[in-house]
Amino acid sequence: MNMDHTTVTSGVTQTDKRRRRTTELMIAAAGILLSLLLIVVGRTYGDYFYVASYVVLQFVLLATAWNVLGGYSGYVNFGSAGFFAVGCYTTILLGKLFDAPLAVCVPAAGIVAGLIGLGTGYLSLRLRGVFFSIATLALAVMLQTLIVNWSYVGGARGVYVLRPDTSGPFDSYVQLLAIVMCLMATAAVIVAVVVERSWIGFGLAALRDDETAAEAAGVPSLRLKLIATTLSGFLMGVAGAPFPYYITYVDPASAFSLAIAINTIAMPLIGGTATWWGPVVGALLLGITQQVLTVTISSAANLLIVGVLLVIFVAVAPNGIVGLVRKFRESRR
Amino acid sequence: MYVTWDLMANAIVAGILLGGFYAAVAVGVTIAFGMLDIVNIAHPAVMMIGAFLAYLALNTFGIDPMITMVILAGVGLAIGPFLYRGYHALIEKRGDESLQGLAFFFGILFIVEIGLVMTFGVDYRALELSYLSKTFELGAVSIPARMLIPFVVAMIMCGLCYAYLFYTFTGRTILAVAQDVEAVRLIGADPQRSKSVAFSIAIATGLVAGVLLILIQPVEPSIGREFIGRAFAVCVLGGIASITGTVTAAMILGVAETLTASLIGPSWSPAISFGLLLLTLAFRPSGIFGR
């Protein structure tokens, strides 16, 4: 884009810019702090803490990734499990082909999933609303069928992925995974903030409300949607990349899992889709609740809670926790 | 290799029978989603309720599923308006984007599924009826009753829906609502009432489709999810708001799946149906039969 956006001197945009930098820095600091905290607390409480943190942070990453597209532009991706699985299988493929280390697999997974995201972006040229959602669902099924029939990466039978030996400063491989996930989630949240507060987010917000009107106001909607779908796909792929090492045995059913598809949508909706911190709050809340319930109630009821929470929030607090907080603040004013 | 005319004929007949069942599943989606813009992805959950009620009816009270499905259709029509009122009060009235409705039904789908797991367990349930295991032979083509009965019921059901929509006043107002809510007000009908009736019909068809499913195959609570994609695929392929389009698209999908299974190999048949959907969405979003 050959124009300099800083020339727009309308008040809001400039403060936004300054505000954004501080927020970014603080999120980065919080992420690093959390990683350190993980190490310290993990030493005391053992690997369970890492495992649980990994899962919760994976959902923070996924929810944030989904929200970059779903929340900011209003295009609902039903196929998030597909993108996640693409990330997952990229790791498996690269591992089989080149014995590639995680540090290579993560960006590669992001790129592959990002390219698929770019493809769905072109779908959005013709498909809006529910039709786009159905198309993403169909895409996920297609990807799954492909993987099921691709025996090199395990096919329907699944594939074992052995963890490499723990190296460097890490006590255990799960510790490494948890910290990697923590840093990636932090980075994703920063990306979300940058998008949200830049011209991209502003344009997406306009086209979320009314795509035709946004175009008439000069918003290059296709370009923005492509950025959003690619970025969102990239981040979901990245989220899936370490999963094979976490689970050690991957079959299509566990990579394209329904739990991932559901949580990825439910978490931003419960947290609130308008801002970057909505999905973070939603993922932490729902993710931790699920972790705790798995080892306490430990029955079907614990999945029920996700459903009930989702219905209650959608019906009573359509703007999620973010909306509730805003209402609360306004009422105090 | 072993593709004979017999095999082809059988595959096509089987595909049409299967397509009939898909039509029964999708017709409710066509009405709720295509005509009313209600993204009821919990439709398969309604099916599961129907399936398990049919199981309960047969095994506890000895009621034949053929009777159960008539009762369930009535029940669906009776409780539908209340469900619609609830949905309207919670979601639709706000006029929010379909995202909220989507999420709402997503949650409902989950609640129903787990509710069923907690009541019936996770075992596969099936109906034991001697007439289901009969097979009719028409020359080289064999037609199992297990597929034929659902097909016939589905066609009757779709026919009734069609007749209702096109030959009654309320039915026509429903079609009008699908086009333009304001126009309905102008002709002096209450769009709210039309929508409520239409939604009830959709629920009723869902319950019946569930009974049909348990006639065809054993059922467990989470199996419903498999039908979300197919139902919406059929609905979209058929041009979203058209009953005849839905039935035709369902048949095409059924035949495409059975032909793929016979000619290429069954493992590719989901790719065929969803590939068809994706292509349609990408190049002809108005459906194969849309204008």
Next chain:
Amino acid sequence: MSKNDFTINRREALAGIATAALTAGSIVPASAQTQQPIRIGMGMAMTGGLAALGKSALLGMQIWKDDLNARGGLLGRKVEFVTYDDQSSPAVVPGIYSKLIDIDKVDLVVSGYATNQIAAAMPTIMQKKRLFMTLFGLAANDQFKYDRYFQMQPNGPDARMEFSRGYIETAMAMNPKPKTIALVGADAEFPNIALDGARENAKKAGLKIVYDKMYPPNTIDFGTIVRSIKATEAELVFVASYPPDSAGMVRAAREVGLKSRMFGGGMIGLQSAALKTQLGPLLNGVVGYDLYVPEPTLKFPGIEEFLKKYQAEAAKQGVDPLGFYIAPFAYAEMQVLEQAIVAVGSLDEAKLAQHIHKASFDTVAGTIKFQERGEWAEPRVLLVQYQGVTGNDVEQFKQTGRQVILHPPKYKSGDIKAPFGD
């Protein structure tokens, strides 16, 4: 700025809550006193697709626990279970096992049901060097090669060959010898492995494979597939499938009027009461692999009492009322553990593993000896044929002669009735 501070504080606060929530209720006395019970931890599928067998297995283990505690426990201590529902989802398994080991500090861990679950627990188990008794894992240790792993499904060292060995050997013993075979199965883990083995066994036996296709899970219309197979006029039809499609294939075979000399083989689900009663007489003539059936050749000491207890309790809990498939092996798994602990005299897992590798164990599932990868040294996958099934009553399957053992010869209890479909 101030507005931002607020937001960040919230985030940190939430992180704090996260920490608190994760560690809440996890304060456990550091060392268990000898008087305290021996705690055995596991994740088990109590919801989701694997729950039917998961619950059946858990019931089997609980009966062992009650029997044992009634006898006064183990090493003078009572035994207690710590169980979590893995929701049939491998993704939660690593969390469950690290919680069991790190936070709950259980004395021993055993696996939940099925391969995916076992594989997902393996890295945690291996890192902590725990003894791992596992239930129905399909060659899960072939990759890990962990020496404290012991698996209870009687697949033997070369699992993939076993699910079709009996089928092919029985077929080749028929007169005249069959020449052609059709292979069909669901596109998923177990059927893939079973078909792999069947392919190899068929080739070794000199059979010509005239059909070899997979269908996707959740296929509805099996008629089309069976018709394609019928068109090949294969003499033998080997099916590898999961419960819903096992039922679908049997029904479709009847509807289409498939006539072959043998039909069945690697069908999961036929072992459970649910499918047996659903299919009833449709099963007559179908052959299938099985692990235990109430035939006179399999009267291991204790099995009948166990099944009596199990069947009484299962009726109350609504789990599989027959309990032939997984429950005896779950009980036997705990018997192995019990006998090893008694022999070693402590809970030292290194010694326990050593002992289990060496010794042989008498259980309700027969005498078991493990080989170096923790599989049964001698496979015991049965091939049974359903004969004389009338109606859909469940009781008849508790009688002898309904599920006749054709293979292996050591346990043979009857002769094959062929062809299928007459």
Next chain:
Amino acid sequence: MSEFILSAKGITKRFGGFTALKGVDFEMAPGERVGLIGPNGSGKSTFVNCLAGALTPDEGSIVFRGDDITTLPSWKRARAGIARSFQIPRPFKGLTVRQNIEVPLLFIPRENAPKADEVDRILASIGLLEKADASPKSLSQVELRKLELGRALAAHPRLLIADEAMAGLSDGEVVEIVELLNRLNESGIAIIMIEHIMKAVLAFSERVIVIVAGEKIADGEPHEVMKHPEVERAYLGQ
């Protein structure tokens, strides 16, 4: 370079088998005020949608300020200098009134950077300064119409297409909007007004064109066009 700011030739648009526009020619001078009238369903909206880029014509060409824009998407046309308001106001409901104005400011590049107070000036000129931080959901019908025009204004256009900007307004409000349009026109913006309110069209336009059943049937001085027999029959009614 021609003397025209906009020159459309042979614009044809078909929907399936239905031809909505049949070879419409249209030219416009810089700063001109043109009224576009025609009965409902005559193809007026299709025509302006073809001009603004919401639709692409099947045949014909459109040249704007010397550049062929026939196949450009609407955001590029907006950047080229064509702004529009919508028949039914389409504000960005999730943004504030101020942000609504900021969208075109941010996305349409200028030769000279917009001044710091540009948003305020626009808001003041449409009388919405006090509601700058409100949500468009709280605006009245006439305020929404003004916001539409304000947003079009912020795009810094050379041509403004006002699609029924006065529908559903009271007489007094109509006057307000016409005044606003006049002021815009005085700053050199050419305006196409699509309107049913004949009084407003006649008062505002220098030239009127009439589209009936997808064809342009008249083009000229407002009062002469009104006397055209076909116009009387087709438009003013039987």
